Amino acid sequence: MEKERSYTHQPVLLEEIIDYLNCSSGKIYLDCTLGEGGHTERILEESAPLGKVIGIDQDEQILQVAAARLSKFGPRFQLVRDNFKNIKTILSELQITKVDGCLMDLGVSSFHFQSQNRGFSFQIDAPLDMRLDQRTHLTAAQVINKSTESEIGNILHHFGQETWSRKIARSICNYRKKKEFKRPNN
Ligand SMILES: C[S@@+](CC[C@H](N)C(=O)[O-])C[C@H]1O[C@@H](n2cnc3c(N)ncnc32)[C@H](O)[C@@H]1O
Incomplete structure (x- = not known):
């Protein structure tokens, strides 16, 4: 059983990324490294009411954290458990031919370093x-x-x-x- 986490996750370069992505309603964004969903949460807020995010991560445990955090956005957020090296297939299965912005926040998360059983x-x-x-x-x-x-x-x-x-x-x-x-x- 994971101990309750003792930190608040701060997404890196949040303002810069939001500025750069130029979020607006009706657009589709791809977060290739969803993590705890900090960047995606803000992208969804900035692209309300109709912007969408496809969030990819290969780690099931962190995806559970992101899913709980982002459920308030309903169908505007779509979660995919996969390696981002498969972006082409992932998008084609979702019948998406073009995205308006893409984020890769590479590496591992503080979540991994704080986890009790992952060995990071x-x-x-x-x-x-x-x-x-x-x-x-x-x-x-x-x-x-x-x-x-x-x-x-x-x-x-x-x-x-x-x-x-x-x-x-x-x-x-x-x-x-x-x-x-x-x-x-x-
Ligand atoms: C630095 S964290 C992202 C934090 C995120 N931007 C946020 O705001 O919470 C990087 C994430 O990328 C995931 N990751 C690393 N390599 C990946 C890969 N090849 N495919 C999919 N996810 C990957 C890790 O599991 C980790 O959750």
Whole structure:
């Protein structure tokens, strides 16, 4: 059971994004990273009474938060659980040929760092999972315990722009000879 969250989520660059999207009634917006729905809520307010938002996220838990928050907008808001890499298919299934604005607020949310059981936080002891889509099978523990030294180095180098990627990868592989990585603090 998740503990009640102790923070209020603040969407980043909210005013700038709303300004840039130039929201107005009757338009369709796509939020590719819905999260807790902070940006979408404001887009729907600004595009009342007829603006619509399609909100995509692959994380079921955070979608429940967004769905509760945005239910007040009724059919003006449509939620899709999917990876945004499938935008083309998602829009074609919804029979939408054009959108008026699109938002990608990439990464994870404070929701993930605060979650008790997802393994994103250094401060909360939980299995090293870190999957955003829990229908997939590859966990962070598997990546860190099973990948080769060169694969781990590449991940740190390409996705983390880490200067010490090779050195860190070597240390990880030396450590795991003695003990598997299981939790953020092991
Ligand atoms: C920074 S948060 C978005 C916060 C959101 N703008 C708000 O106001 O609450 C990023 C969200 O994108 C989702 N996400 C990350 N990669 C994704 C992907 N490839 N496809 C769909 N959702 C993704 C995460 O699950 C997370 O909820």
